[in-house]
Amino acid sequence: MGKIIAFSNQKGGVGKTTTCVNMSAYLAQKGYKVLIVDFDPQGNATSGLGFAKSDVKGSAYNVIIDDMPLFEAVVKTEIENLDLLPSSIDLAGAEVELVYVKNREHALKKAIESAVPSYDYIMIDCPPSLGLLTINALSAANTVIIPIQSEYYALEGLSQLMNSIKLVTRHLNAGLKVEGVVLTMNDKRAIISRQISDEIRKFFGKRVYDTIIPRNVRLAEAPSHGVPIMLHDTRCVGAKAYLALTEEFLSRQPAKK
Secondary structure, three states: OOOEEEOOOOOOOHHHHHHHHHHHHHHHHHHOOEEEEEEEEEEEEEHOOOOOOOHHHHOOHHHHHOOOHHHHEOOOOOOOOOEEEEEHHHHHHHEEEEEEEEHHHHHHHHHHHHHHHHHEEEEOOOOOOOOOHHHHHHHHHOOEEEEEEEEEEHHHOOOHHHHHHHHHHHHHOOOOOOEEEOOOEEOOOOOOHHHHHHHHHHHHHHEEEEEEEOOOOHHHHHHHOOOHHHOOOOOOOOHHHHHHHHHHHHOOOOOOO
């Protein structure tokens, strides 16, 4: 049975999509069957994997609003074992449409449950907000990974995010856990980066991954080429960091019986 992981942070520009896409790509490279659910109306995971949003035939929107069967919308990526449920701009209107749907907080869970036996990991890229789409993702997930930029403003809103996770756990998804916290866009030369990293480690403890994602030009370039970093520049520091993060993530997974 697949494990469902939501990548969430209501603050934009923290490397959420980059982390979701690159961890998924390295997991697929290691032989795990992975599905990325692009649940962000901006569709950055979709375009970052080489799909034009205008050409998408079926999307996460169609699956949760129009009851399109999931596997009619899922597409295969360039990477073996890595599939994608694309986003589309229509998803931006889904929050309003879901208001009138019964059990609206569980629309995504219902839509993807048929895929759980087919994948080892289902990775949900959430929008940079705490609206109904993110609530749906957290309600469907087993765990959440929180990417946090190593800058001062990253600490603002952190308590709001944790409060939202607590509310979802209390009312919608009792089993939801924080899988881990990823420090991203780190500049090891900057004193403020080290200070913020220390504060985040104090707040989250051992849930913070040891692997830190550095600022890296090649990492930033990869989405514009429509590929994960492993297909853009496998030798750059960003690629090495995401490979190390994926291996650390796997080392924390319970052994399968």
